[in-house]
Amino acid sequence: MRYVLIAVMFLLSLILPGTLFHFWSWSGIKPDLLMLLTIYIAMHHRLPSGLIWGLGAGFLEDLYLGRYIGMYTLTLAVVASLSYWLAERWYRENFLITTFTVFLVTAVGQILVAFLSLGAGLHWSLSDIGRLVIGVSLYNAILVPLTYPWIHQSFVRGWLRYRPRYER
Amino acid sequence: MGKRVNVTGIAVLVFFLLLGVLITIRYTGLGSNFFNPVGGVMQRILSPLEQPILRIGNVIRDNTRAVWDFREVSRQNEELLKKVDQLTGDNIKLKTEILAGMRYSVLDQGQFRSPTLEKYEKIGASVVNRNPTTWFRTITLNRGRQDGVATNDPVIGDLGLVGKIVSVTPTTSEVLLILDGEGQVSALVRGSTGNSTFGIVQGNYKRGSRLTSEGNLQMLFRREDSINVGDLVLTSGLGGVYPKDVPIGQVKEIRLDPSGLLKTAYIQPLVNFDSIEEVYIIKIVGEK
Numbered sequence: 001m002r003y004v005l006i007a008v009m010f011l012l013s014l015i016l017p018g019t020l021f022h023f024w025s026w027s028g029i030k031p032d033l034l035m036l037l038t039i040y041i042a043m044h045h046r047l048p049s050g051l052i053w054g055l056g057a058g059f060l061e062d063l064y065l066g067r068y069i070g071m072y073t074l075t076l077a078v079v080a081s082l083s084y085w086l087a088e089r090w091y092r093e094n095f096l097i098t099t100f101t102v103f104l105v106t107a108v109g110q111i112l113v114a115f116l117s118l119g120a121g122l123h124w125s126l127s128d129i130g131r132l133v134i135g136v137s138l139y140n141a142i143l144v145p146l147t148y149p150w151i152h153q154s155f156v157r158g159w160l161r162y163r164p165r166y167e168r
Numbered sequence: 169m170g171k172r173v174n175v176t177g178i179a180v181l182v183f184f185l186l187l188g189v190l191i192t193i194r195y196t197g198l199g200s201n202f203f204n205p206v207g208g209v210m211q212r213i214l215s216p217l218e219q220p221i222l223r224i225g226n227v228i229r230d231n232t233r234a235v236w237d238f239r240e241v242s243r244q245n246e247e248l249l250k251k252v253d254q255l256t257g258d259n260i261k262l263k264t265e266i267l268a269g270m271r272y273s274v275l276d277q278g279q280f281r282s283p284t285l286e287k288y289e290k291i292g293a294s295v296v297n298r299n300p301t302t303w304f305r306t307i308t309l310n311r312g313r314q315d316g317v318a319t320n321d322p323v324i325g326d327l328g329l330v331g332k333i334v335s336v337t338p339t340t341s342e343v344l345l346i347l348d349g350e351g352q353v354s355a356l357v358r359g360s361t362g363n364s365t366f367g368i369v370q371g372n373y374k375r376g377s378r379l380t381s382e383g384n385l386q387m388l389f390r391r392e393d394s395i396n397v398g399d400l401v402l403t404s405g406l407g408g409v410y411p412k413d414v415p416i417g418q419v420k421e422i423r424l425d426p427s428g429l430l431k432t433a434y435i436q437p438l439v440n441f442d443s444i445e446e447v448y449i450i451k452i453v454g455e456k
Contacts, residue, residue: 015214017300018308019221023229027174029302063207064214065301065427066335069196070189120193123349136302 001159006041010057013037014064029135034061035109036140038076039102040148042083043092044155045162052081071116077111098148103141110136198334200351201319204348208337215310215340218297226445285324285411290448291315293323296340305348305441306373307331311449312339320409322450328415328438329353329403330447341449346416347371347384347441354407355387355416357399357433365393366404369416385417385435393431395422401435411450 013033021030038057042050057100058076062069083105090097110133154160196202234241310447311317313336322345323330344351349371356364367387389395391438399419405412417435424431 011214014210014300015218015221015297016390018298019218020225022222023225030300032301034300060210061300063204064210066202066204066207066211066301066337067198068193069202070192074186074189113301116190116193117303119190120197130257132302 002161004054005154009037010034010060014061026135026139029132031139031143032106032110032136033143034072035076035079035106035148036061036143037077039083039105040151040155041086042080043101044152044160045084045117046058047081047084049162050080050084051077054078068116068120070119071113074116075109075112078112079105082108092152095145095148098152099141099144100142102148103117103137106137106140107133198344201335204335204337208339210306211312211337211340215296215308218308219294219310222296222298223445226443229443285414287449288411289316289451290324291317291451293341293447293449295445295447302370305345305351306334307343307444309341309343309447309449310339312337312341314338316451317341317449318451321452322410322414324414324448324450325444326446328417329410330439330441330444332409333449343447345371345441346437353410353416354404355401356404357387357389357395357401357419359394359396359399363394365389365395366406369401376421383412385437387435389431391424391429391431391432395419395431395433397422401433411452 013036016029017033021033024030024161034057038054041057045053054076055073058071058073061072061076065072083101085103086101089103092098111129114129114133117124151160155162192454286439291311293309293311295307296310299306309317309323317333319333319336321333321341323332329346331343331348331351333341334344345356346353346369352368352370354366355369358364358365367389369385369387371384385401387401397419401416401419403410403412403414403416415438417437419433422431422438423434
């Protein structure tokens with residue numbers, strides 16, 4: 001059930017930003033739902049497992065987008081590692097801290113996307129990169145109070161429960 | 169005793185990993201057309217789910233626009249009422265002068281017809297998704313390789329140019345919008361005197377309006393070029409991707425470069441990219 005749920009959430013994270021969030025976009029900025037989901041998963045898993053989820057999610061997104069293969073694979077792997085590292089040090093039950101964590105990790109992830117885009121030869125001005133990074137990070141952070149309580153409950157004692165992390 | 173960490177080894181590994189990813193990214197960029205069966209299957213499975221969501225969203229937005237943007241709609245309504253009288257009087261003149269200048273005629277359905285496009289086969293397509301990331305301006309259409317669509321086929325809307333196909337799966341295709349800075353278009357500005365000035369239209373990154381729906385196209389000219397606000401911008405047909413004389417937009421603003429040698433024209437696209445739902449794919453490449 002856990003894997004089916006995560007698969008459904010992955011697919012929704014791919015579909016919704018281009019459809020539903022097109023209508024809720026703010027000056028063209030949409031949330032990065034797959035990055036948000038990867039952060040949540042990594043915060044509730046051990047490092048190797050979180051890293052594999054990050055790599056898998058990133059590779060899935062790269063194949064879905066059909067270009068710049070490796071961009072999101074690498075980005076979401078870094079995002080997963082950073083999320084795990086922060087979750088080990090900061091109090092995960094506190095939603096305010098989690099909101100800040102999501103903002104921070106999303107910003108790092110988006111900066112990495114921008115860096116890899118520049119490396120791939122795309123043309124971005126620094127001001128636009130700044131606006132996009134802050135915009136997407138803010139949007140993801142705003143979604144935390146709406147989504148995290150449910151996801152966290154589910155990871156701790158619901159259908160998404162990950163035993164190796166909570167039974168040690 | 170703690171484990172020894174080989175820092176040099178990790179640094180080398182990270183370096184080669186990063187290098188590998190950068191090379192892969194470079195070779196699988198826009199229009200690279202690499203073999204991606206998994207992506208194709210995902211698009212095929214997900215596009216039937218995406219289309220209804222997008223359609224429902226469009227219906228809700230269209231029916232509630234007056235509620236959310238009441239002040240804006242009210243202002244627009246007042247402006248439109250004032251313009252009706254003026255436009256009614258100018259209607260015949262506009263049809264003969266401007267439309268003749270643009271070399272296309274407005275049909276009953278409000279769709280333009282260019283003599284250059286007549287010779288190509290066109291396929292109607294619906295928008296089923298938009299790019300899920302904020303970084304690219306692309307839309308996904310419900311027509312693919314099975315319908316004869318090929319990479320680099322131009323895409324037009326009811327009023328003008330939309331973009332070009334950058335990737336194709338058997339059942340879907342992805343369009344890079346002209347708003348995206350990677351989708352540059354060879355264009356010409358046709359002034360009221362009939363003179364044409366050539367240039368490149370590109371997505372506007374530098375004015376801060378990259379993220380808004382207004383004025384997202386720009387074109388660079390020499391100072392002495394005769395360009396005026398209100399001039400029409402059309403495809404030039406050069407470059408081999410887009411056919412000639414497809415309308416792109418209208419010059420909204422002209423600004424001199426600080427050096428005084430160049431000037432930038434900001435162009436308002438004719439197509440409303442935020443609400444675009446149906447387009448035509450022109451089978452130029454697919455027919456070859």
